[in-house]
Every structure is written in structure tokens, then in C-alpha cells.
Amino acid sequence: MKAVVLLDFWASPFGQRCRIALAEKGVDYEYREENVLGDKSPLLLQSNPVHKKIPVLIHDGKPVCESLIIVQYIDEAWPDRAPLLPADPYSRAQARFWADFVDVKFNECGSRLWKLKGEAQAAAKEEFIGILKLLEGELGDKKYFGGDAFGFVDVALAPFVSWFYSYETCAGFSIEEAAPKVAAWGKRCMERESVANALSHPDKIYEIVGVLKKKFGVE
Amino acid sequence: MAAEEGEVRLIGAWPSPFVLRPRVALNLKWVEYEFLQEKFGEKSELLLRSNPVYKKIPVLLHHDKPVCESMIIVEYVDGAWANSGHAILPADTYERALHRFWAFYIDDKWFPSMFGIAKAETEEAKAESAEQAWAGLKLLEEAFEKLSKGKAFFGGDTIGYVDIALGSYLGWAKVIERMTGLKLFDEEKTPLLAVWAGRFCAHEAVKEVMPETEKLME
Numbered sequence: 001m002k003a004v005v006l007l008d009f010w011a012s013p014f015g016q017r018c019r020i021a022l023a024e025k026g027v028d029y030e031y032r033e034e035n036v037l038g039d040k041s042p043l044l045l046q047s048n049p050v051h052k053k054i055p056v057l058i059h060d061g062k063p064v065c066e067s068l069i070i071v072q073y074i075d076e077a078w079p080d081r082a083p084l085l086p087a088d089p090y091s092r093a094q095a096r097f098w099a100d101f102v103d104v105k106f107n108e109c110g111s112r113l114w115k116l117k118g119e120a121q122a123a124a125k126e127e128f129i130g131i132l133k134l135l136e137g138e139l140g141d142k143k144y145f146g147g148d149a150f151g152f153v154d155v156a157l158a159p160f161v162s163w164f165y166s167y168e169t170c171a172g173f174s175i176e177e178a179a180p181k182v183a184a185w186g187k188r189c190m191e192r193e194s195v196a197n198a199l200s201h202p203d204k205i206y207e208i209v210g211v212l213k214k215k216f217g218v219e
Numbered sequence: 220m221a222a223e224e225g226e227v228r229l230i231g232a233w234p235s236p237f238v239l240r241p242r243v244a245l246n247l248k249w250v251e252y253e254f255l256q257e258k259f260g261e262k263s264e265l266l267l268r269s270n271p272v273y274k275k276i277p278v279l280l281h282h283d284k285p286v287c288e289s290m291i292i293v294e295y296v297d298g299a300w301a302n303s304g305h306a307i308l309p310a311d312t313y314e315r316a317l318h319r320f321w322a323f324y325i326d327d328k329w330f331p332s333m334f335g336i337a338k339a340e341t342e343e344a345k346a347e348s349a350e351q352a353w354a355g356l357k358l359l360e361e362a363f364e365k366l367s368k369g370k371a372f373f374g375g376d377t378i379g380y381v382d383i384a385l386g387s388y389l390g391w392a393k394v395i396e397r398m399t400g401l402k403l404f405d406e407e408k409t410p411l412l413a414v415w416a417g418r419f420c421a422h423e424a425v426k427e428v429m430p431e432t433e434k435l436m437e
Contacts, residue, residue: 050324050358064316066323073316089298093286100288101272134272 004029005058007044009036011208013107013159014067015055016198020155021074023194024082037211068099071155084152098138098145099156105131110163114170114209115218125171132179139181143188150192154185158195161186165202166209227252228280230266232259234430236387237289238277243383244293244307246424248300290322293383305377314366318373321362322384329355333388333403337395349401353408359385360409367411371418378422386419393432 006022006029008015022029034044034054047056047063057064057073064073075084085092109131112124135157139145145153164175164186176183189195200208229245229252231238245252257263257276269278269285279286279295286295297307308315332355335348366373366381373381392403406413420429 059313062313064313064320066320069316069319069323072319073312076312076315089295090281090284090286092298093291093295096291096294097286097288100291 001058002028002030003060005032006030007032007034007041007047007054007056007058009034009054011200011205012036012054013163016159016200017067017155018055018057018070018074019198020158020194021071021084023197024084024150024155025074025078026081027074027078068103068156071152075152083149084146084155086146086151095146095152098135098153101134102153102156102160106135106157106160110160110167113167114213115216117218121171125173128167128171129173129178132175132182136179136181139185141181144185150189154189158186158189159199161189161195162199162202162205163209166206169206170209226282228255229253230255230257230263230269230278230280231276232257233428234390234435235276236391239387239390239428239430240289240383241277241279241292241296242428243378243387243424244296246428247307247378248296248304250296250300250303289387290326290380290384293380297380305374307374307378307383308380309374317362317366318380321359321366321373321381324355325359325381325384325388329359329385330388333392333395336399336401337391345399349399352403353405356403356409356412360412363411363415372415378419378424382415382419386416386425389416389420390430390432390435392416394435397432397436 004022004027006015006018008018008031010033019031032041032043034041036054040052043058044054044056045052047058048054048065051065053065055065055067055070057070059073059077064070071084085095106128109124109128113121113128116124142148144150145157164183167173168175175186190199227245227250229238229241231242231254233256242254255263255265257266262274266276266278267274269280270276270287273287275287277287277289277292279292281295281299286292293307308318329352332348332351336345336352339345339348362381363373366379367375370376373379373385378386389404395401396403404413404416419425
């Protein structure tokens, strides 16, 4: 087993955050695919006994769980290159706030776009557009959420770029129309090797959404 | 450490466990601050302006710049006053990840089960939430053993990040215990945490700001 191991699932945006961070830092690691829809490996159960979920980063045998916590750990364990969090405490607090926003608001609402139908879905769509506009405001005319440099919030949100197509198709709206700067940011992120290598093709994600819809009994 | 006029302000409400967190952090760092108590049932202009995304307390204003989300504020206080008091997060990178993990677990999983006891409409639902809360505390008891390394707090000799995350709920935990007759921090089930709970509440940085059970019950 290499010094750095990532237990992951190919389509997981949370796992992709970790892959992007490791790539940005140029860290050599072993990627281990977990079958999240089937049996969990003994290593996963041992490494994340509390949640039994991926991603898990194992560094010199010590497991780190929860994607944003893993990304912060990666940033702090390899501090000499590609800093993901800014240096000053105030900017760090802002970065943490928006990364948390991606989980609590963006992803939570985004999942309702394909889990729900009819009126409930329409309401989720309105809410999601509001969320996109908040992100649009926060991004402004910056190249990345982190400013000129690709940073923590960018890592947190980038994997969801391959979910844009699914959100748009399921709920019937255009992200480009609602939040053109965020759409452009998404394309810029895809130009980065770390992101392009980590993300799944939007069509594959749409297939996964189809599988998840069946699992949740949506149709 | 005396703050200049208006340099540090905290928008909050005394009963809130989330507001308690930055108060403990500021106390640990000896930072003087102005506490701006929100009126019950009304949100002030300042709050709405300072936290437009969630419109919630607590909000820390440092030189009028807002920081939102209780544990993010705690981490900010730790960084902004790094040279004052004790470190809230540990120096070791891996241990920091563990503290962040357990703090997240406490809010994401444990708090809903504790709150579930209060919200429960049937005896069955109450019992189920209580079982979940106790199971969570068992995990936290193990975490305490590992992180404290035999010392008084999750943070070791001094109050740390996880202490603040969990300790902030103790006021409400006591209310739930009184209302239901259930013992959450049970000496038999989680002996280390039962002792820790008393120790946390008695700490200098906590005792003045921990809301009194009587007042919460009103």
C-alpha cells in the first residue's frame, strides 16, 4: 500500500474534490475504487467506521474522512506548493463559509432537482436559481472563487460542473442563463488538468442520476 | 486583551448554543467584545446586512467585517488571535483533521438526535431518538479517550475545538434531561464525558456565558 491511498467512487463529486486537491499538489497516491452500490471493503469499514462512506484519505495508515476536511488536510500536509486556502484568517473564514455553502445549499438543493417532480421540483428550481445567483455574486469578475489562484471554494464546487447538464435537463432551465459567470467559471475549471482528469463526463453523470432516480423510486 | 471601541462585536442571543461557541472562543483568547443581543422574534438590520445568505446568528464583526457560521467563527478567532491565550485547534495536521471530523459529526449527526428527543411526539419516537443520542455519545466517549490522551478536555489540558462544539449543547442537554427524566450524559454509559461535562461548564471561559437551565426552561 502506498503512503497515500484514496478510497473513492468514480462518480462521487466528494471523491473528486480530493482527487483534484491531490493533483494540484502533485501528490502521488493509490486510487482504490469502492463499489458504493454493493459491498463495502473491509478497509473502508475499518477506516471510516462512523459513516462507512467514501471518500477516505489514508495517509501513512491514518484515515481522514469528510471531503472538505480531507481537502484542508491535503492543503496543510503539503503546504509548500499550490496553496488552496488563503493565508489570512479572514479570507480563510470566507473560503470555508462558501465551501460549506456548496454542501449545505448548492448540493442539497441540486439533489432535489432530480429527486422531486411537479410542484416540488419547480420550487426547488426557483431555490436553486437563487443559489446560483448568490454564487454568481460571490464570484463576480474574478477568475476563480479563490481570486487569481484556484482555491478551496473552486475545489469544493468544481466536481458539480459535470452535474450541470443533469440539473438543467431534469428541472428544465439553463445555468448559462441564470448565472453566466458561474457557467464561464465552470468551463475555465475544466481547462485545468487536475479537474479535467477527475471529473466524469456529464453524460455519465446523467446515467448515474437515472440509476439514483430508480433507487429512490422517482419517475 | 482590550479591544478598541467597536473593534469586536458579536451578534447573538444568550440562549443559543451556536452563539455560545464564539463567546467561549473569544473568552479563551481574552478578547473583549460587544455583545449585541438580538430581540426575540425580530432580526436586526445589522444582522440581515451582515449575514445576507442565512440571516442567522451568530455573526462576528471584526473591524465591521462579518464572519458567519459558529465553528467557522471559532476557527477564525483561533487564527486572528493566534498569539493570545491557548490554541483552540491543535498544531498537528492530522489531529486538526480529527477535531474537525468530530465537530462536524456533532452538528451533522448528534445534534439532530438530541433535538429529536425534544421534538418527539410519541414515547416511541422519544425512545428512538434517545437511543441514537446515546449511541452517538458512546462514539464521542471513544473520541474523547483518543483525543484527550488522559487529559481534561478533547483539546488536552485546555478547551479545544471539539470541546466547544459539544460543550455548547450542554445547557440544552440539561433542559432535555429535566423535561424527560432521561440522563443524556450518563456516568454509567459515558463516564468520561459525564465528568467532562461538569468540567466544561465550570471552566472560566464558559461559566459566565453558559445559559442557566432555569432561564432556558422559561
